[in-house]
Amino acid sequence: xxxxxxxxxxxxxxxxxxxxxxxxxxxxxxxxxTAAKPGDTAEKIALGKKLFFxxxxxxxxTVSCNGCHNLMEGGDDGxxxxxxxxxxxxxxxxxxxxxxxxxxxQFWDGRAATLEEQAKGPMVADVEMGxxxxxxxxxxxxxxxxxxxxxxxxxxxxxxxxxxxxxxAIAAFERTLITPDSPFDRFLAGDQSAINEQAxxxxxxxxxxxxxxxxxxxxxxxxxxxxxxxxxxEFPRFIDxxxxxxxxxxxxxGRLQVTNHDGDERQFKVPVLRNIxxxxxxxxxGKVASxxxxxxxxxxxxLDEELTDKQVSDLIAFMATLEGDFxxxxxxxxxxxxxxxxxxxxxxxxx
Amino acid sequence: xxxxxxxxxxxxxxxxxxxxxxxxxxxxxxxxxTAAKPGDTAEKIALGKKLFFxxxxxxxxTVSCNGCHNLMEGGDDGxxxxxxxxxxxxxxxxxxxxxxxxxxxQFWDGRAATLEEQAKGPMVADVEMGxxxxxxxxxxxxxxxxxxxxxxxxxxxxxxxxxxxxxxAIAAFERTLITPDSPFDRFLAGDQSAINEQAxxxxxxxxxxxxxxxxxxxxxxxxxxxxxxxxxxEFPRFIDxxxxxxxxxxxxxGRLQVTNHDGDERQFKVPVLRNIxxxxxxxxxGKVASxxxxxxxxxxxxLDEELTDKQVSDLIAFMATLEGDFxxxxxxxxxxxxxxxxxxxxxxxxx
Numbered sequence: 001x002x003x004x005x006x007x008x009x010x011x012x013x014x015x016x017x018x019x020x021x022x023x024x025x026x027x028x029x030x031x032x033x034t035a036a037k038p039g040d041t042a043e044k045i046a047l048g049k050k051l052f053f054x055x056x057x058x059x060x061x062t063v064s065c066n067g068c069h070n071l072m073e074g075g076d077d078g079x080x081x082x083x084x085x086x087x088x089x090x091x092x093x094x095x096x097x098x099x100x101x102x103x104x105x106q107f108w109d110g111r112a113a114t115l116e117e118q119a120k121g122p123m124v125a126d127v128e129m130g131x132x133x134x135x136x137x138x139x140x141x142x143x144x145x146x147x148x149x150x151x152x153x154x155x156x157x158x159x160x161x162x163x164x165x166x167x168x169a170i171a172a173f174e175r176t177l178i179t180p181d182s183p184f185d186r187f188l189a190g191d192q193s194a195i196n197e198q199a200x201x202x203x204x205x206x207x208x209x210x211x212x213x214x215x216x217x218x219x220x221x222x223x224x225x226x227x228x229x230x231x232x233x234e235f236p237r238f239i240d241x242x243x244x245x246x247x248x249x250x251x252x253x254g255r256l257q258v259t260n261h262d263g264d265e266r267q268f269k270v271p272v273l274r275n276i277x278x279x280x281x282x283x284x285x286g287k288v289a290s291x292x293x294x295x296x297x298x299x300x301x302x303l304d305e306e307l308t309d310k311q312v313s314d315l316i317a318f319m320a321t322l323e324g325d326f327x328x329x330x331x332x333x334x335x336x337x338x339x340x341x342x343x344x345x346x347x348x349x350x351x
Numbered sequence: 352x353x354x355x356x357x358x359x360x361x362x363x364x365x366x367x368x369x370x371x372x373x374x375x376x377x378x379x380x381x382x383x384x385t386a387a388k389p390g391d392t393a394e395k396i397a398l399g400k401k402l403f404f405x406x407x408x409x410x411x412x413t414v415s416c417n418g419c420h421n422l423m424e425g426g427d428d429g430x431x432x433x434x435x436x437x438x439x440x441x442x443x444x445x446x447x448x449x450x451x452x453x454x455x456x457q458f459w460d461g462r463a464a465t466l467e468e469q470a471k472g473p474m475v476a477d478v479e480m481g482x483x484x485x486x487x488x489x490x491x492x493x494x495x496x497x498x499x500x501x502x503x504x505x506x507x508x509x510x511x512x513x514x515x516x517x518x519x520a521i522a523a524f525e526r527t528l529i530t531p532d533s534p535f536d537r538f539l540a541g542d543q544s545a546i547n548e549q550a551x552x553x554x555x556x557x558x559x560x561x562x563x564x565x566x567x568x569x570x571x572x573x574x575x576x577x578x579x580x581x582x583x584x585e586f587p588r589f590i591d592x593x594x595x596x597x598x599x600x601x602x603x604x605g606r607l608q609v610t611n612h613d614g615d616e617r618q619f620k621v622p623v624l625r626n627i628x629x630x631x632x633x634x635x636x637g638k639v640a641s642x643x644x645x646x647x648x649x650x651x652x653x654l655d656e657e658l659t660d661k662q663v664s665d666l667i668a669f670m671a672t673l674e675g676d677f678x679x680x681x682x683x684x685x686x687x688x689x690x691x692x693x694x695x696x697x698x699x700x701x702x
Contacts, residue, residue: 072685340640
C-alpha cells in the first residue's frame with residue numbers, strides 16, 4: 001500500500017468512526033440526468049433512434065447497432081466478443097452503450113474521440129456490420145423515402161442523407177441513453193438507506209484498495225466532464241499475475257495499435273462501471289466470465305492484491321447499486337421502401 | 352376466363368354502373384381488432400414479449416424471434432431467406448409475424464397447427480436459433496431469476512419454466528400483433544374516400560382476375576375464422592410459366608415434405624397479404640425481389656394471365672391500402688443474471 005492510500009484509509013477510518021459513511025466526494029459523483037449537446041433536437045434523436053435499431057445498415061440486413069449494444073439488457077450482447085454479419089466475430093468485447101456519453105473517448109483503445117466518430121466504425125468493419133463503405137450505407141438509406149424525408153426534416157437541408165448527418169443523429173440518440181437514479185446515486189444524494197451495509201462495505205473497500213485510482217467520477221471511469229481529455233491506463237499492470245496468462249490479458253497491444261507509440265502498449269480506456277452487473281462477460285477480450293472473477297482479476301493485475309470471497313461479495317454488492325433507472329423506450333417504426341427490400345441479395349455473403 | 356368469373360365481372364360492371372364500388376362482401380372482411388384466446392393474460396403477454404425479443408434463446412445469443420420477424424418493420428427481415436446463428440441461412444423466406452394469428456396453420460408448408468407449436472421450431476433449428484434442444488432453452492431461462500419469477504407469476508405454478516409455458520406466452524404476445532384500421536378496412540366500413548380511384552381499380556382487378564380465389568377474407572389468405580381448417584394451394588399451378596424456372600419456384604416440394612402424400616407436392620399455405628408492401632422479397636424462396644414482379648409471377652403461375660404495367664400499378668395501389676395501424680410497442684427490459692452471462696462460450700460456434 002502506498003503512502004496516499006495509507007492516508008486515505010486513515011481518513012476513511014476517521015470518517016467511519018464519526019459515522020459519516022458517505023463516499024468521499026472526490027471519488028464519486030451522481031450520474032448526470034442529461035448530456036444533450038446543443039443541436040440535439042427531438043427530430044435528430046428520433047431519427048438516430050431509428051438508425052440505431054435498423055439492421056438494414058449492415059450488409060446482410062441482420063445486424064443493427066442494437067444487435068451488439070442491446071438496449072433491452074445491459075447495452076451489450078452478453079458475448080465474449082460480438083458476432084457481426086455472416087457469423088463473423090471480432091477480437092474485443094462490446095462495451096455498453098448505456099452512459100457511453102460519459103467518456104472522453106470511445107472504443108477500448110479510445111480510437112474515436114466522439115460518439116459520432118465511433119458510430120462510423122462498426123458499419124464498415126468487416127466483422128461487424130460489414131458494409132463495403134459509407135457510400136453503401138447512404139445508398140441504402142436514400143432508397144427509403146421515409147428516411148429521406150426525416151433526414152431533410154431533422155437537418156433542414158435538401159440533400160441531407162449524408163454519413164455525417166447519420167452519425168450525428170445516432171450520437172444525439174446515444175446521448176439520451178443515461179441510467180440515473182441508481183441506489184448509489186440516491187445514497188450519494190444523502191439517502192443513507194438507499195444501499196445496504198454490505199454495499200457500503202463494498203464501496204469502502206473499493207476506495208481503500210485503490211479501485212478509485214481509475215474508477216472514479218460519475219461513471220466510475222475517471223471521466224470528469226464534457227471537456228475531459230482522454231486518459232488511458234496500463235492493463236494488465238502487474239504482468240506477472242498468473243491470471244494474465246490464464247485469461248490471455250497481455251496479448252492485445254491496446255492503444256499502441258492506434259498511435260504506434262511504444263509507451264501506449266497495453267494502454268486501454270477505463271470502462272464505465274455503471275450497470276456493470278449487467279454486462280458479463282468482462283475485460284477487453286471478454287474472457288472473464290463472471291463479475292466475481294473480474295474483481296479478482298482487476299485486484300491481482302492492477303493492484304497486486306488478492307481478495308477474499310467476502311471482499312468479492314462486498315464489492316459486487318456495491319457494484320449492484322450502480323444499476324440505474326433505464327428510460328422507457330418505444331420501439332421505433334422503421335420506414336420501408338414499398339414493395340422492395342433495400343438489402344441487395346448480391347451484397348449478402350451467405351454460407 | 353371461366354363462367355363464374357364472367358358472371359362475377361358482369362355483376363361487378365353492374366355494381367360500378369350503379370355507383371356501388373364497394374368490395375364484394377364475400378371476398379373481403381375487415382381485420383379483427385383482437386384475437387386473444389381465453390387465458391391470454393397481461394402477465395403472459397408481457398412475458399411472451401420479452402421472450403420474443405430475447406436473443407439469449409439462440410445458441411450464439413444473437414438471434415431472437417424478432418431478428419427474423421422484425422416488429423419495427425414488416426414483421427419479417429427483408430432478406431430472401433433468413434440468416435440464423437453463425438451466419439447460416441435456411442431455404443425459405445421468413446413470413447411476417449404481424450397478423451399471423453389469422454391463419455389456420457403456420458410455416459409455408461403449414462407444418463405447425465398453432466402459433467404455440469410454431470414458436471418451438473426456430474429455437475432448435477440449426478440454421479435459425481440453433482439451440483441443441485428445448486432443454487437448453489429452458490436451462491438458459493432458468494438461470495435468469497427475473498424470468499423464473501415472471502413464469503411463476505404468469506402461470507401460477509412452482510416449476511413454471513417449461514417449454515410449453517414459454518411458447519404459450521410467446522403465442523399470447525403474437526396474438527396481439529394485429530394491424531387494424533388500414534385504409535382498406537376504413538373503405539370496407541363504408542368510407543368511400545379511404546382509398547383512391549387507382550386502389551379501387553386495383554381491388555376490382557384483384558377480384559376479377561381471380562386473386563380472391565385464394566386471397567380472400569380478413570387477412571386475404573382464405574382464412575375464415577378461429578375454427579378454420581388449414582387449406583393448401585398448389586404453387587406454381589401453371590408449371591410451364593417461364594417464370595417458374597426463372598425464379599426456381601418448382602423445386603420446393605412444399606407440404607409433401609410434411610405429409611409424404613404425393614397429392615401434397617408443391618402445396619403451400621396461402622400467405623397473409625396484409626402489409627404485403629412491407630415484406631419484400633417475395634414467394635416461399637424469396638427470389639422475387641419486388642411486389643410488381645410478384646404480381647406478374649402470381650398472375651402467370653396461378654391464373655395463366657399476363658398483366659400490363661398499368662394493371663400491376665393498380666394492384667400495388669390496392670395492396671398499399673392493406674398497410675394497417677401498427678400498435679405502439681414499448682421496448683421490453685429483459686431480465687439479467689447478475690454478473691454472469693447465460694451464453695456459454697462453448698455453445699457458440701464462432702468461425
